[in-house]
Amino acid sequence: MSTIVAGRNQDRPELQKALDEIVESGLLGVQLRVNDERGEWVGSAGARELGRSAKPLTDGYFRIGSSTKSFIATAVLLLVAEGRIGLDAPAADHLPGFGLDGRITVRMLLQHTSGVFSHTGELYEDGTIVLGVPWRGKEWVDRRFHTYLPDELVRLSLSKPARFTPGSGWSYSNTNYVLARLVIESVTGRSFAEELQRLILRPLGMTGTVAPGASPEVPEPHNHGYYRYDDAGQEKTIDVTRHNPSWVAAGGDMISTTKDLHTYFSALMGGRLLPAELLAEMRTPEATIGYGLGVFAQDLGAGTGTVYHHNGATIGSAALMYSSSDGSTTLTAGLTCVDDADMSVAAAFRTAQQRLVSAVFGAGQADPAPSAG
Numbered sequence: 001m002s003t004i005v006a007g008r009n010q011d012r013p014e015l016q017k018a019l020d021e022i023v024e025s026g027l028l029g030v031q032l033r034v035n036d037e038r039g040e041w042v043g044s045a046g047a048r049e050l051g052r053s054a055k056p057l058t059d060g061y062f063r064i065g066s067s068t069k070s071f072i073a074t075a076v077l078l079l080v081a082e083g084r085i086g087l088d089a090p091a092a093d094h095l096p097g098f099g100l101d102g103r104i105t106v107r108m109l110l111q112h113t114s115g116v117f118s119h120t121g122e123l124y125e126d127g128t129i130v131l132g133v134p135w136r137g138k139e140w141v142d143r144r145f146h147t148y149l150p151d152e153l154v155r156l157s158l159s160k161p162a163r164f165t166p167g168s169g170w171s172y173s174n175t176n177y178v179l180a181r182l183v184i185e186s187v188t189g190r191s192f193a194e195e196l197q198r199l200i201l202r203p204l205g206m207t208g209t210v211a212p213g214a215s216p217e218v219p220e221p222h223n224h225g226y227y228r229y230d231d232a233g234q235e236k237t238i239d240v241t242r243h244n245p246s247w248v249a250a251g252g253d254m255i256s257t258t259k260d261l262h263t264y265f266s267a268l269m270g271g272r273l274l275p276a277e278l279l280a281e282m283r284t285p286e287a288t289i290g291y292g293l294g295v296f297a298q299d300l301g302a303g304t305g306t307v308y309h310h311n312g313a314t315i316g317s318a319a320l321m322y323s324s325s326d327g328s329t330t331l332t333a334g335l336t337c338v339d340d341a342d343m344s345v346a347a348a349f350r351t352a353q354q355r356l357v358s359a360v361f362g363a364g365q366a367d368p369a370p371s372a373g
Contacts, residue, residue, distance in 0.1 A: 012041045018359045019045035022335075026348035029056035029223050029336045033258035034360050035266065036329040042258070049224045050237070050338065061208065061222045061255050062334035063245065064319035065312025068254040069177050071196060071209075073110045073294020074268060076180055077278045078199045080106075084187050087281065091179060094186040098154055103166040106183060109176040110293040111286055117160035118173035119153040120248060132156060133247050135315070136341040137229050144243040147214040150178050153249055170288035174251025181250035192250065204267055208257035214246045218255055225316020228340040237338060240316045252314050261321050261332035269308055270327025283308060283325075304361055311353065315339050318349055320356060331360045 015034060022030050022045065029046030044056040079085045085094070087107045091114075092100040101114075108114040121132040133148060133156065134140045157175040164171070181192045188195050193211040201209055210219065218241055227240040245253035256264075267273050274282065285297040295308045309322040320333040335352060337345040 012038070012043075014359055015041055016043050016045070018355045019043055022046075022348070022352040022355055025351040026345055027335050027337050027352060028226070030333060030352065031056050031058045031060060031062075031223070031258055031335075032331070032333045032356065033058075033262055034329075034331055035262055036360065046336075050226050050239075056223045056336070057221050059221075059257060059259065060334065061210075061219045061257055062319065062336065063218065063225070063252075063314050063317040064254050064256050064261070064321075064334075065248075065252040065314035065317065066174075067256075067261065067310050067312035067319045067321050068250060068252045069312075070268075070294045070310040070321070071200060071254060071264070072177050072180050072184070072192075072250050073282065074273060075184055075192070075195055075199050076106065076110060077274055077282060077293065079184065079187055079195075081275050081278055085183065091183060094183045095179065098158060100158070100179070101162070101166055105166075106180070107293065108166055109180045109183070111170075112172050112176055112291060113167055113170055113286060114173070114176055114179075115162040115164040115166050115169060115171065116173050116175050116179070117157045117163060118171075118251075119157045119175045119178070120251070122160075122163065122171075122173075130160065135247055138231055140247075140315070141227065141229055141231075141238065141240075143247075144240065145216055146247070147244055148246045148249065150182055150249050153178050154182070170286055170291065172291075174248055177250045200264065200273070204263050204273075206260045206263055208260040209264070210255040212245060212253060212255055214244050216242045216244045218242065223334070223336045225336045226338040227316055228338050230341075240339075243315065245314070248314065252312055256319070258332040258334055261319065262330045265308075265321050265323045265332065266327040266330050268327070269323040269325060269330075272327075300357070300361055307357070307361055313349060318352075320353060322357060322360070324361070329360065331356055 031044040034041045042058045044058045048054045048056045080087050088105050090102050091104050091106050092102050104114045119132045122130045224241045228237045282293040285292045290297050295310050299306050312319045316339050318335040322331040
């Protein structure tokens, strides 16, 4: 049965059907929150824990993966609004210790046009894979509580050849957002977690969002995520809800709830967080894949218009975060799964995006979210 927010909306069987189909496609559990002209609807499907019958929470905490990047970008733009960062200034001005290419601007970090190698590894056009920090298989399992320092991740990335001359291409790099986080901390002299509270969470009254740093904990209550891997020829499945997310750092380490993601993205897209001119900058996409500054712009066509989103996937957990251009319609969801080194759940994740975007916004296909953060 779906969970209905009392007094706010009527039954939405099409949304519950979508959730049930998502679980059938291969995900362990899903919690969904939809806010639109019909009110607020909250529901879930699947299981809270592997092998148990309890339904997933509808108000639980979950790791949001690359949806983190939207928060980082917004924080940077709010510091631009305060006059403390120049969007087109060299990032190296704020990070002198790395020998960063002086042509790389803050804007390029936020838009993935810097050319910086991603510390989580790169897949090149010819099929070549260059590894970064381990995030697959037994190697990741054995090191899942290891702490990586942001400086360490940046230096790893900068030890690899750049993918292209700054500003001449587009490539999704988690390191861009580690650098953006370090810019925030350099400019303010405070941790990103502190600036997140000052700039976004406190003004919006958000109490369910965490920048965990190296802490492996997910606040209670939460659903559970799992990882399946090969150990000397034997398949094992373990609960990875607790793990140290510093391997991806600001590329995708945050924790939130569907309620907080709705509060944040509705305010952002509704013009209640950023000055109009900076929101317009954020929402202006580059040509390759439609990525603005920390958000994707997607034209659903058929009279539906443009929706904005930044989904995220990390090990055992994923997030969906969509909004109409005015913030009046939002879709926020937390998904849990049994993950593996082959990312077998990727097809089910794409199905979830497509099914829910169609159900909520009425048209179009969802863009796939980049993996590993």
